[in-house]
Amino acid sequence: MRVDGKPYTTIWAGDDGASIKIIDQTRLPHRFEIITISDVDTAARAIAEMWVRGAPLIGVTAAYGLALAMRADPADANLERASAHLKAMRPTAVNLQWAVDRVRRLLEAAPPPQRFKTAFAEAGVIARDDIALCEAIGMHGLSLIKTLVAGKPPGAPVNILTHCNAGWLATVDWGTATAPVYKAHDAGLAVHVYVDETRPRNQGAALTAFELGQHGVPHTVIADNAGGHLMQHGGIDAVIVGTDRTTASGDVCNKIGTYLKALAAKDNGVPFYVAAPSPSIDFSIADGVREVPIEIRSEAEVTHISGLTADGEVTRVRLTPEGSRALNPAFDVTPARLVTGLITERGVIEANASALAAAFREGIAG
Amino acid sequence: MRVDGKPYTTIWAGDDGASIKIIDQTRLPHRFEIITISDVDTAARAIAEMWVRGAPLIGVTAAYGLALAMRADPADANLERASAHLKAMRPTAVNLQWAVDRVRRLLEAAPPPQRFKTAFAEAGVIARDDIALCEAIGMHGLSLIKTLVAGKPPGAPVNILTHCNAGWLATVDWGTATAPVYKAHDAGLAVHVYVDETRPRNQGAALTAFELGQHGVPHTVIADNAGGHLMQHGGIDAVIVGTDRTTASGDVCNKIGTYLKALAAKDNGVPFYVAAPSPSIDFSIADGVREVPIEIRSEAEVTHISGLTADGEVTRVRLTPEGSRALNPAFDVTPARLVTGLITERGVIEANASALAAAFREGIAG
Numbered sequence: 001m002r003v004d005g006k007p008y009t010t011i012w013a014g015d016d017g018a019s020i021k022i023i024d025q026t027r028l029p030h031r032f033e034i035i036t037i038s039d040v041d042t043a044a045r046a047i048a049e050m051w052v053r054g055a056p057l058i059g060v061t062a063a064y065g066l067a068l069a070m071r072a073d074p075a076d077a078n079l080e081r082a083s084a085h086l087k088a089m090r091p092t093a094v095n096l097q098w099a100v101d102r103v104r105r106l107l108e109a110a111p112p113p114q115r116f117k118t119a120f121a122e123a124g125v126i127a128r129d130d131i132a133l134c135e136a137i138g139m140h141g142l143s144l145i146k147t148l149v150a151g152k153p154p155g156a157p158v159n160i161l162t163h164c165n166a167g168w169l170a171t172v173d174w175g176t177a178t179a180p181v182y183k184a185h186d187a188g189l190a191v192h193v194y195v196d197e198t199r200p201r202n203q204g205a206a207l208t209a210f211e212l213g214q215h216g217v218p219h220t221v222i223a224d225n226a227g228g229h230l231m232q233h234g235g236i237d238a239v240i241v242g243t244d245r246t247t248a249s250g251d252v253c254n255k256i257g258t259y260l261k262a263l264a265a266k267d268n269g270v271p272f273y274v275a276a277p278s279p280s281i282d283f284s285i286a287d288g289v290r291e292v293p294i295e296i297r298s299e300a301e302v303t304h305i306s307g308l309t310a311d312g313e314v315t316r317v318r319l320t321p322e323g324s325r326a327l328n329p330a331f332d333v334t335p336a337r338l339v340t341g342l343i344t345e346r347g348v349i350e351a352n353a354s355a356l357a358a359a360f361r362e363g364i365a366g
Numbered sequence: 367m368r369v370d371g372k373p374y375t376t377i378w379a380g381d382d383g384a385s386i387k388i389i390d391q392t393r394l395p396h397r398f399e400i401i402t403i404s405d406v407d408t409a410a411r412a413i414a415e416m417w418v419r420g421a422p423l424i425g426v427t428a429a430y431g432l433a434l435a436m437r438a439d440p441a442d443a444n445l446e447r448a449s450a451h452l453k454a455m456r457p458t459a460v461n462l463q464w465a466v467d468r469v470r471r472l473l474e475a476a477p478p479p480q481r482f483k484t485a486f487a488e489a490g491v492i493a494r495d496d497i498a499l500c501e502a503i504g505m506h507g508l509s510l511i512k513t514l515v516a517g518k519p520p521g522a523p524v525n526i527l528t529h530c531n532a533g534w535l536a537t538v539d540w541g542t543a544t545a546p547v548y549k550a551h552d553a554g555l556a557v558h559v560y561v562d563e564t565r566p567r568n569q570g571a572a573l574t575a576f577e578l579g580q581h582g583v584p585h586t587v588i589a590d591n592a593g594g595h596l597m598q599h600g601g602i603d604a605v606i607v608g609t610d611r612t613t614a615s616g617d618v619c620n621k622i623g624t625y626l627k628a629l630a631a632k633d634n635g636v637p638f639y640v641a642a643p644s645p646s647i648d649f650s651i652a653d654g655v656r657e658v659p660i661e662i663r664s665e666a667e668v669t670h671i672s673g674l675t676a677d678g679e680v681t682r683v684r685l686t687p688e689g690s691r692a693l694n695p696a697f698d699v700t701p702a703r704l705v706t707g708l709i710t711e712r713g714v715i716e717a718n719a720s721a722l723a724a725a726f727r728e729g730i731a732g
Contacts, residue, residue: 029687194693197668199565199589202685205668209690221692223565223668224590225623229698232625232655257591259598263629289598302563302571302589305671307683315683317673319568321395324575326587327560332595 001168001182003032003214009173010057011064011127013120014038018071020064024051025169029210030308040069040082047089047096054170055244055279056130059099062086063126066103067119074112079104092295094245095279099126127172134174136345137275141180141240142187144273144341144348148237149189157190157218158237161227164198164255165207166242166275176275177242178211180343185217193219194236196227198255200301200328224257228264239265239272240343246274246281250336250351251288256329262338271340274351278344278360286353288333295330302326367534367548369398369580375539376423377430377493379486380404384437386430390417391535395576396674406435406448413455413462420536421610421645422496425465428452429492432469433485440478445470458661460611461645465492493538500540502711503641507546507606508553510639510707510714514603515555523556523584524603527593530564530621531573532608532641542641543608544577546709551583559585560602562593564621566667566694590623594630604637606709612640612647616702616717617654622695628704637706640717644710644726652719654699661696668692 001008011022019038026049027033035051037043043065046052052061069082083104090096103122107115148158166177174182184191193212198204205221212219222230230236239261245253252258252274265272285291303320320326339351349355367374377388385404392415393399401417403409409431412418418427435448449470456462469488473481514524532543540548550557559578564570571587578585588596596602605627611619618624618640631638651657669686686692705717715721 029690030684195690197565197685199563199591205686205690210687213687213690219690221668221686221690223622223694225565225621225626225698226693226695228625228629229622229660229695230693232699255591256589256595259594260591260626260630263594263633264626267629294595302587305673305683305685307671307685309681309683315675315681317671317675317681317683318396319563319671319673320571320587321576321579324395324561324571324579324585324587327592327596328589329592329595332591333598 001173001211001215009127009131010052010169011060011172013124017120022046022052022061023169025053025207026051028169029206030314038068039072040065040085043068044086044089047086054165055093055095056171058090058093059095060123060127060130060172062096063099063103063123064120066100066107067116067123070107070115070119074115079107079115098279102126130172131174133277133345134171134176134179137176137277137343138174138179138183140348141273141275141343142183144238144343145180145184145189145191152237155190157192158184159192159194159235161194161196161230161236161239161261162208163196163204163241163258163261165203167208167211169207169211170242176277177240178208179275180240181212181217182215185215191217193217194227194230195219195221196224196257196261197221198257199224202305203255227261231264231268231270236270239270241274243274243276243280244331245285245292246276246342247285247288247292248281248283248356249286249353250339250342250356252276252334252336252339252351253288253292253331254334256332259332259334262334266338272338273341273343273348274339276342276344278346281356281360283361289335292333294332297328297330299326299328302328367539367577367581375493375497376418376535377426377538379490383486388412388418388427389535391419391573392417394535395572396680403430404434405438406431406451409434410452410455413452420531421459421461422537424456424459425461426489426493426496426538428462429465429469429489430486432466432473433482433489436473436481436485440481445473445481464645468492496538497540499643499711500537500542500545503542503643503709504540504545504549506714507639507641507709508549510604510709511546511550511555511557518603521556523558524550525558525560525601527560527562527596527602527605527627528574529562529570529607529624529627531569533574533577535573535577536608542643543606544574545641546606547578547583548581551581557583559583560593560596561585561587562590562623562627563587564623565590568671569621593627597630597634597636602636604639605631606639606641609640609642609646610697611651611658612642612708613651613654613658614647614649614722615652615719616705616708616722618642618700618702618705618717619654619658619697620700622698625698625700628700632704638704639714640705640708642708642710644712647722647726649727655701658699660698663694663696665692665694668694
């Protein structure tokens with residue numbers, strides 16, 4: 001997608017063929033800075049310190065990181081060490097484990113002198129596969145948006161509400177929840193996005209607003225509290241969110257607060273779609289509310305916030321009184337009964353066990 | 367309630383009998399500062415600049431303001447001028463109009479030399495009436511909390527979720543939604559409050575957390591997004607919120623985001639109570655969603671936030687990218703069907719037209 005009028009992906013190979021470049025997402029939206037990574041330790045740090053975030057992007061970064069490790073030392077011992085090091089950076093990130101294992105298995109079968117080149121190429125394949133997957137979600141979602149456009153007065157924009165950042169910044173390009181929006185915008189359809197701020201980490205206000213704005217998509221930031229009111233008054237035509245984990249029965253674990261928007265959508269007859277790439281589906285879990293463990297993150301994400309001062313400095317401030325504690329669950333689970341449809345790379349399907357099994361388990365019904 | 371171990375109300379008469387004192391609420395939670403007000407212009411400024419906020423407190427401040435105007439000049443012309451000036455500070459604040467009219471009518475019947483004393487005394491009556499009203503709500507709510515305590519394991523705290531600040535800082539003392547909590551805490555019951563941050567103005571994180579903490583009530587600040595998740599996992603025993611306007615049919619207009627918590631409460635079988643003093647009831651309106659006008663406030667409340675830097679300075683920072691717009695509806699409407707009960711000064715009643723009419727219209731059913 002575009003930044004300052006120029007097309008970008010979130011990660012790309014350097015011209016030297018021996019480094020990668022990423023956008024430092026911790027600096028967004030106030031600074032747009034590109035970092036060159038030439039060694040596995042920096043790649044690991046990029047993952048641990050969240051210069052890159054979003055499951056697909058973390059996976060690709062780790063794959064490239066393993067390649068950079070092989071450039072320095074392609075021996076088996078280093079392959080083992082670098083794999084373990086990268087995987088430990090975000091232990092609960094499924095894509096990270098998957099991408100590292102995929103590249104490592106390939107390398108175990110390759111002679112050491114070919115390992116860097118093999119891994120670097122494979123990381124590129126993983127990146128391109130992710131772009132294709134997001135584009136497929138985008139095209140299926142575009143069909144949904146076209147249907148919404150048909151129901152609006154001529155020229156009136158379709159209003160999409162999204163939560164958190166399931167945007168291109170979380171993937172390699174296009175994003176998941178945003179892919180239908182970008183496809184619609186690029187096709188000349190009038191689409192406007194209400195962006196939930198997404199406290200406490202403000203991924204909506206910081207990242208989704210940034211990427212939509214840079215690509216030229218009309219959007220409006222709202223407090224997380226506002227979406228229900230907008231739906232009550234016909235202000236939202238559809239909700240599209242991402243998913244961190246989709247259960248076999250279609251429950252959706254996504255950023256904290258998603259469930260509240262799903263309830264409001266149901267109460268107001270607003271379609272609630274989840275952009276759910278197949279890697280997000282966990283067929284080992286059925287009941288999301290009971291079975292998905294929810295990460296409790298630092299209190300400081302609630303009690304403090306960072307922003308840009310009038311002097312142009314990024315500064316952290318405390319919001320709560322001294323002595324007040326905070327609780328910070330990072331995700332919640334939206335039961336399948338509240339989900340209108342899952343926008344997958346294979347089409348829009350119902351959020352239930354039989355539809356998911358039919359689409360992705362090739363007949364092995366759960 | 368207590369601050370630094372000392373009992374306070376939000377407004378009180380100075381020892382000189384010719385001034386009032388207030389807490390500068392714009393400085394909370396990072397500074398606790400008391401301002402002495404000796405003239406009507408400062409009283410008007412306190413209302414306009416939100417040194418005081420909350421419908422009851424605004425009303426009492428205006429009543430005292432009119433008294434101070436009479437001290438300076440008790441003539442009819444000044445009574446007229448000061449009344450109009452005070453009422454213009456927050457044109458949509460019903461209590462403000464009501465309190466000024468109440469005192470003005472009294473003064474019109476009084477000879478000018480007695481007007482200051484009469485008004486000052488009447489402002490004190492309005493303040494004491496509000497305290498009594500809040501205490502009555504507190505005692506009725508205490509009965510509800512006692513029932514919840516009976517259903518918990520011995521020693522386990524009752525967990526109450528509240529949104530925004532319907533606390534003693536919004537009234538003269540006790541608050542509305544917080545009154546049951548303070549009564550329970552003071553009665554030695556184990557009560558713990560989850561405080562919604564309440565973006566965009568953060569009244570929960572800044573004011574409710576402050577007042578609960580100072581009074582010694584265990585509490586935890588959460589992002590507005592977190593309440594649904596907590597309810598899914600049995601973490602909330604009841605929700606108690608305030609109301610800015612309650613319709614004849616029991617719909618509740620309260621701070622933006624209240625509706626989302628009511629939906630989650632309904633979905634999880636958690637009782638959802640609204641502390642609704644009778645002055646909040648507007649019998650001229652039935653359908654809250656269709657009929658209550660919702661104030662749209664400044665975008666800057668969403669795009670910027672204030673907090674305390676590590677250096678101890680209160681600083682304002684920007685959260686959103688340059689160029690991103692925001693929308694800031696200040697209230698939403700929770701339909702009566704989602705409200706378990708209204709905690710009024712006359713008891714806990716159902717949120718419907720017949721119950722409200724029976725309790726407050728003395729037989730004149732709407």
